[in-house]
Amino acid sequence: MVLQDLGRRINGALTDLTRAPTLDEKAFDGMLREIANALAEADVNIKLVANLRKTIKTTVKFSELPPSANKKRIIQKAVFDALVDIVNPHQKPFEPRKGKSNVIMFVGLQGAGKTTTCTKLARWYQARGFRTCLVCADTFRAGAFDQLKQNAIKAKIPYYGSLTQTDPVVVARDGVEKFKKEKFEIIIVDTSGRHQQENALFAEMVEIQSAVQPHQTVMVLDASIGQAAEAQSRAFKETADFGAIIITKTDGAAAGGGAISAVAATHTPIVFIGTGEHLLDLEKFNPESFVSKLLGMGDMQGLVEHVQSLKLDQKDTMKNITEGKFSVRDMRDQLQNIMKMGPLSKMAGMIPGLSGMMQGMDDADGQSKLKRMIYICDSMTVKELDSDGKCFVEQPTRMVRVARGSGTSVREVEELLTQQRMMGNMAKKMKGGLAGMQKAQQQVGGGGRGGKDQMAAMQKRLAAMGGAGGAGGGGGGMPDMGSLMKMMGGGAGGGGMPDMSKLMGMMGGGGGGAGGGGMPDMSSLMNMMGGMGGGGGGGGGGGRR
Incomplete structure (x- = not known):
């Protein structure tokens, strides 16, 4: 990367x-x-x-x-x-306001990834409640409108463009006017890629800017641009006076420092970074979090925000956990939520110390293991899914049937059920404590000092409940790296299933359920950060390692 x-x-x-x-x-x-x-x-x-x-x-x-x-x-x-x-350019980037039309214009070099990034940003704002749309003012590149159209349809975002009108200024103006009349809140205008030596295209860029009057002009920079980044960004700044930078293709193998130099050269804030080809691969940029990840110190704030943005539905699971229960169905729901979180390598950068230990670990292999676990759950009956798993112990032939139906082995079924029992034991320990956590979260949401004190005390209590004397507890707040490294490589040590007690700690278990505010469950966050990580799984999984 x-x-x-x-x-x-x-x-x-x-x-x-x-x-x-x-x-x-x-x-x-x-x-x-x-x-x-x-x-x-x-x-x-x-x-x-x-x-x-x-x-x-x-x-x-x-x-x-x-x-x-x-x-x-x-x-x-x-x-x-x-x-x-x-x-950090020490300048606050533009913040769009709801209820009014905010026009954002994209500029940059050819091949920097503007069109894809336009859709990513539209989707990012859409997920946060804005009415977003796209305007394709790139009439120069063949296939530009088709690319934007395909991306927009995939993301379910309204779009505007023309296959007959060749003047980008007209297309941009007409598109923006159309969407303003329809009361769209985020109107993103994609423009042609251009180079500082192309005077005619630079003049065209100024004309488009005058026609649409953007509230923010964003320059898209390819992370692999190298030393040319500074000169190009200066040229764009002097002409279009962009107010923000988005760095793309940070998942590549290039050096990447040139794009950082552009920030210092233009005193312009980086607002987002593109981390992959998927529409969800766009991260809001924060200088402290960026450097923290760069130095292997993790980004807990980014992890929490990422979990919150997914809007995972975990109300039923959280209700069961507060009652001290954790069924096989809860297990399957959590597995499906983990699948939505994206590649493990992306998550690893947010967890202190883990990114350096992830070298050589295959995301595809981890995803495959999670899918096999879901196949196992999908091969169970409704009664089995809603059970605590004891019926499989009482009738082992059920495991044979599920293994055949899911195309997996009996050992894999056993391992999944072992992990489900482990999580069930944790739920019993957390009964009452988690309900108190939810109450504390609600009070913190109300701004009460007492709620904050209660939250801190509850975090401490829940951390202790998981057995803080484990590998993570005595390490000064660092995660239990051994457990985290095992979570996708098979907790049993034999190439088996992921260690769910640790993997689920990443999810901020409270999701949408805790207090209704979408705030992650702090007990699970504490689990990951070294509280329950070492001890939470000790009862159920210790003998398997």
């Missing part, structure tokens, strides 16, 4: 420094040199690299640090803050 090697090298330099037997100024300078080399090789502008190095050195003032100071922590914070400063 773009910048993954950069992140590894910076993290490695920090790790080597913190592990050094003698943390002196020479070791500090060596770390700065390694970070600077890594940034330069990733196509980050050399002036930015020099400034970053100078900033870190000035902030730390190694020679002036008192002997009692925690030098490692001071250095880590200085590096983190300096990296954040590179991608």
Whole structure:
């Protein structure tokens, strides 16, 4: 992935420094040199690299640090803050308002992924309650309108374009006027790709801008553009004065630092990054979260937001858990929700420490295992699905029948039922505690100080309930990495099923059920972060490892 090697090298330099037997100024300078080399090789502008190095050195003032100071922590914070400063232009991006028409115009180079990104952004706003639509003002590229049309139909988003009108200014103006009359709130205008040396196309871009009067102009930058990013973005900024940047194709293998340089060069905020080809592969950009993921520190806020955006329906499951129950049907519902969350590699970047350990792990293999678990559940009768799984223990022939019906093995059925029992045991432990959590969440939503205190106390209590003495509990809040790594590789150690107790911790179990506010279930989040992670599955799964 773009910048993954950069992140590894910076993290490695920090790790080597913190592990050094003698943390002196020479070791500090060596770390700065390694970070600077890594940034330069990733196509980050050399002036930015020099400034970053100078900033870190000035902030730390190694020679002036008192002997009692925690030098490692001071250095880590200085590096983190300096990296954040590179991608943070300290300018607030445009925020569209509901109830009025917000016109967003896209500009950029050919092949940067504008048309696909237009649809992704329209879908992102649509999922948040806006009435969105698309206008194709790219009359230059053959097939541009067809591409936008296909994407729009797939995302169920209204669109406008013309196969006969060749003037993009006319198409853009007519499309925007049409959708304004129809009271659409987000009107996204796609334009032709153009290069800074194409004067006629740059003049056309200004004409389109004058015709549609956009509230925001967005420049789309390919992450692999390299050192040319700065010059191109400056040219677009001077002509179209864009107010935001979207970086695309960050799932590629390119260096990616050039796109970051464009932010500093134009003092323009990155608002989103494209992380794949799917319409859901668009993430809102946050400088702190970006650097946190880059350094392998995870992005818990991003994880929570991602879960919330999926609007997972878990009301029935949450009702059962608050009553201390967890049926096979609940298990299947959770499996289906996990499938909606996207590739595990994407989730891994949000979980502290996991992205570095995910190298070589195949997303397709993980998805295949989840599908096999769903096939097992789909081969059960209604009575079996609504049961606690004991009927399979009492009548083992049921497992044979389900295995045959699902095209899986009896061992896989046994493993799924073991995990379901494990989750059932957790539900019994959490009975009452989760109901209190929901009440605390409601109070926090009301802004009461008492609710916040209760939430904090409940998190602590639920973390302790899972057995905080496990691998995750004593690690200073870090996740139980052993359990997380096993979750997609087979908890049994024999290439079997994913470890559901850990995998489901990623989902923010409360989903739409906890208090009705869509707030993730903090108990599950605590599970992942080292509370229940080590101990929650100890009773049911310990013997299988």
